[in-house]
Amino acid sequence: MPELPEVETVRRGLQPVLEGARIVRVEARxxxxxxxxxxxxxxRLTGKTxxxxxxxxxxxxxxxxxGPVLICHLGMSGSFxxxxxxxxxxxxxxxxxxxxxxxxxxxxxxxxxxxxxxxRVIFNxxxxxxxxxxxxxxxxxxxxxxxxxxxxxxxxxxxxRALATALARRKTSLKTAxxxxxxxxxxxxxxxVEALHRARLSPKRRASTLVTxxxxxxxxxxxxxxxxxxxxxxxxxxQRRTGKGNPFRVYDHxxxxxxxxxxxxxxxxxxxxxxxTYYCPxxxx
DNA sequence: ACTACTCCCTGCCAGC
DNA sequence: TGCTGGCAGGGAGTAG
Numbered sequence: 001m002p003e004l005p006e007v008e009t010v011r012r013g014l015q016p017v018l019e020g021a022r023i024v025r026v027e028a029r030x031x032x033x034x035x036x037x038x039x040x041x042x043x044r045l046t047g048k049t050x051x052x053x054x055x056x057x058x059x060x061x062x063x064x065x066x067g068p069v070l071i072c073h074l075g076m077s078g079s080f081x082x083x084x085x086x087x088x089x090x091x092x093x094x095x096x097x098x099x100x101x102x103x104x105x106x107x108x109x110x111x112x113x114x115x116x117x118x119x120r121v122i123f124n125x126x127x128x129x130x131x132x133x134x135x136x137x138x139x140x141x142x143x144x145x146x147x148x149x150x151x152x153x154x155x156x157x158x159x160x161r162a163l164a165t166a167l168a169r170r171k172t173s174l175k176t177a178x179x180x181x182x183x184x185x186x187x188x189x190x191x192x193v194e195a196l197h198r199a200r201l202s203p204k205r206r207a208s209t210l211v212t213x214x215x216x217x218x219x220x221x222x223x224x225x226x227x228x229x230x231x232x233x234x235x236x237x238x239q240r241r242t243g244k245g246n247p248f249r250v251y252d253h254x255x256x257x258x259x260x261x262x263x264x265x266x267x268x269x270x271x272x273x274x275x276x277t278y279y280c281p282x283x284x285x
Numbered sequence: 286a287c288t289a290c291t292c293c294c295t296g297c298c299a300g301c
Numbered sequence: 302t303g304c305t306g307g308c309a310g311g312g313a314g315t316a317g
Contacts, residue, residue, distance in 0.1 A: 126294080128294060
């Protein structure tokens with residue numbers, strides 16, 4: 001369930017191998033993931049040099065010389081792994097991680113660094129909720145998958161005023177609103193749940209109740225902005241330190257004591273918009 | 286415009 | 302032990 005922190009971790013992991021590298025060959029091993037691969041997908045990428053690896057919300061963006069941009073979404077179960085030629089053992093051979101689900105290796109990027117080192121960057125996705133788009137430079141900024149996204153939660157532009165504007169007049173729950181990528185880009189079920197707990201806000205609360213009648217942020221919006229930033233930054237830092245996922249405070253902790261200091265509540269699980277929400281009915285208001 | 290619901294797909298796990 | 306059914310969730314599509 002890659003959300004913003006996981007996608008950012010993937011980006012940082014791929015960056016040293018991909019930035020500045022040339023794509024020697026691309027294998028798409030099936031006709032589609034969630035959607036059919038773009039027409040002439042492999043052909044259009046072959047020979048290109050990757051100038052930058054970016055991220056927007058939960059999307060990875062791979063920028064090529066000459067303008068094309070490969071947009072990649074990891075869906076629910078997508079991941080990349082890197083296999084590097086290790087000449088100290090068998091010349092030209094590749095080190096293989098033990099991967100019993102090689103049947104879900106759907107795309108292989110064969111790349112060559114500026115120094116000539118060869119690597120394979122392999123996209124694996126058992127559930128195939130992931131997808132790739134290959135856009136021309138002029139299409140990239142206009143494509144609906146990116147233009148509909150709300151602000152980056154770690155950007156300065158994401159402040160109480162911006163969030164209040166996005167939440168104003170929304171009749172849906174706070175939980176559902178925050179998971180909507182048009183409100184803020186990159187939060188998913190887990191980090192919404194964690195941020196709401198940290199901000200002590202009820203996931204069931206109507207989103208518009210955080211906004212004054214004139215459209216300005218109530219104090220809770222400031223706390224929510226801080227909580228979202230803290231949760232995401234801590235997750236990214238922890239993944240960098242430990243290489244692992246995060247121990248969540250409330251997600252998947254139904255029936256356990258609320259971790260808020262001094263709170264004697266118990267974490268409950270409810271379903272909102274078809275997805276599990278975990279929260280403390282005592283301290284989240 | 287807004288909201289709510291379904292579907293896609295596979296791996297995993299509880300229950301029988 | 303093996304089978305079944307339910308659940309997990311991001312985003313697109315659709316109905317109201």
